[in-house]
Amino acid sequence: MTRTLSQPQPSSIPLFTADFWQETFALTRRWFIQLQRRPTTLLVGIIQPLLWLILFGALFQNAPAGIFGAGQNYTQFLGAGVIVFTAFGGALNAGVPVIFDREFGFLNRLLVAPLTSRFSIVLASSLFIVSLALVQTMVIIGADYALGAGIPNGSGLAVVVLIVGLLVLGFTALSLGLAFAMPGHQQLLALIFLVNLPLIFSSTALAPLSFMPSWLRWVASLNPLTFAIEPIRHLYRNSDWSFTDVVLQAPWGDLTLAGSLGLLAGFVVVSVILVQNVLRKGLA
């Protein structure tokens, strides 16, 4: 009696039940315990963006006034960029501890358990990385304020938190997807290294679109980092902002604040769908 087994049913959409949250919070707690007992990660994660802010800010200190936009000095211009690429860096590396869990067999412990949904593994990492990024964001905003760059108003800060959250969620999902799809940590680390700086340099993190040749303008205006940087920069510049304000004049048209939030949300949806597919395929 030989019979080939039918393909397993695609797992249903995560049910946000008490069981789901129990497993998700337990997995999240593990990352926080690790952070608490290895505080170096957090310290480095805070010192590094501050160094960026101070050193890079000083680099262009004598650039002609107004070159980075009306009434802006470079420190002010740079603040939004540092917030975004710091959060981005953390999210991009989210897959690293997970791929080590895979290699050391810790992941098997989770995979033989009757998890409500394996999406809890992804959500746990995302919750951790988002919280870490928000702490970093607050520190950067504080430091930037001390350096004389001003600060977005209260509702503006709330939007900054939303933007950082969406961006981190999207890249964390992608990184975790890679952690399940890549053969090993060397390949994952190489890929992260390959992607990290080019994505930053091909965004508006360090220089405005107007500085770029037209092909790079196209690249930068399609880069998800830009969708996060420009609205934050706009919130820094304008205390009387509204969601219909144009935050970026891209070669393909004007992008409003609401538009960039929409694009970021779309980016998250696409990333989560991708990682769900990998989870379904890669993990039996």
Next chain:
Amino acid sequence: MSDTPAISVQQLQKRYGSTVAVADVSFQVQPGQIYGVLGPNGAGKTTTLHCICTLLRPDAGQVEVCGIPVQENPKAVREKLGFVAQEVALDKVLTGRELLQLQADIYHMPRPLAQERITAVLQLLDLTDRADERTGTYSGGLRKRLDLAAGLLHQPQVLVLDEPTVGLDIQSRLVIWDFLRQLKAMGITVLLSSHYLEEIDLLADRVAIIDRGTVIAEGTPEELKARVGGERITVKLQEFAPKELAERGAQLLQSLPFVQKVLINSAQGNALNLVVQRNGEDPLNAIRSHLQAHGLEVFSSSQSRPSLDDVYLAATGQTLLDAELAAAEANLGKKKK
């Protein structure tokens, strides 16, 4: 319930690319048994276990745990099953208790129940004193015990252990053997893989011997040994006999009427492994005088009843140790390339 096997594997197949890891494995484990899967490294033991534990998807065949098909309903299987992998994977930053708490949460245990069970498994495996230290400070044996505690925490009906004593010191092995007997007393079905013959012989109610992805023998250890039959005699002509000498000795002994089989065992310095059918007189005397008559001296000899290794030898033509050595050499060759 007792009619349903705790584990049923039928004609399991699993390939990795072009490599066939499991070609044809079938066996059934009855509830409450300790069932051993014995075979050299690379025989397909781990792959078989991973298919049972829902970690791998079989290419063909049917696997059921407590009557539940693994492929159709992996989540229900995971509820019933505990798995302790060969490599102990702990988070070295967590304490033992924190790891068990995590384990309790991914099995959705309510807090008070989790506390109760954690206290119980810590006691059962004698871990209470070290429970609040980070697992990074644990010795190998201690790590294994914590891993076993974690596998047992949700009180699975079936516990699957992949090479539970590999790389452990004698004392830790004894502790784990004792623990496995306790599990049996608790009525838990245990499936354990091993390449240690004595471990399976000592613990298992039944055993499947696997070689190159195929079950080559299945039954109780006693049945298997009885089936091979005869008495074993090992004769060494020298401490390390040259091959020609061993071959000549083998040829001579083959002609004796009570000798059923002679094999040259290269892993034992070309010792001669004999299977003999005793008929009254001491076969060893006859062997010694027959060899002396042809100018060969016996350096040493030993007599024994058949072991599981003889079962393996009879089925594959090589001893388990030889198979291990061959597998290790093949591995080394692969790495050199």
